[in-house]
Amino acid sequence: MTINIQIDSEHLEKLAYIGQQTHNDPSTLLSQEIDRQYQQLQIQTATSGVEELFWSTEAHSYITKQSDLFDTMLPELIEQYAGRYVLFEDGKVIDVDVDEDVLLDRVWETDLVRDRIAKYNSIFCHLVPLEGKVNA
Incomplete structure (x- = not known):
């Protein structure tokens, strides 16, 4: 599934800068950040409840x-x-x-x-x- 996402110019400039510095294309950077946040939420979910x-x-x-x-x-x-x-x-x-x-x-x-x-x-x-x- 593919969706179109609108990014304001400030964030687009930041994304381009990060891409230049890390030699990654913007879609890879966005995917990595989504994965990172997803993993954080998984950890939070796993540690919620009694452990929390x-x-x-x-x-x-x-x-x-x-x-x-x-x-x-x-x-x-x-x-x-x-x-x-x-x-x-x-x-x-x-x-x-x-x-x-x-x-x-x-x-x-x-x-x-x-x-x-x-x-x-x-x-x-x-x-x-x-x-x-x-x-x-």
């Missing part, structure tokens, strides 16, 4: 990213931290302890934790299993 009571879309993305990185690094984490809790951020272990409460008490007033709580109402603190496989 606890996490914003940003928090959900943050936790998903940290969880995926944790899973990717799981073999290395098991080698070094098996059976201990880790405060994990962007592929790095920030702190570790055998007792989750002790770990959280120790890190609670750090700038990193304050920032993550302010931004996402969340941090990524997780028990490293004694053994396991990466979640597929």
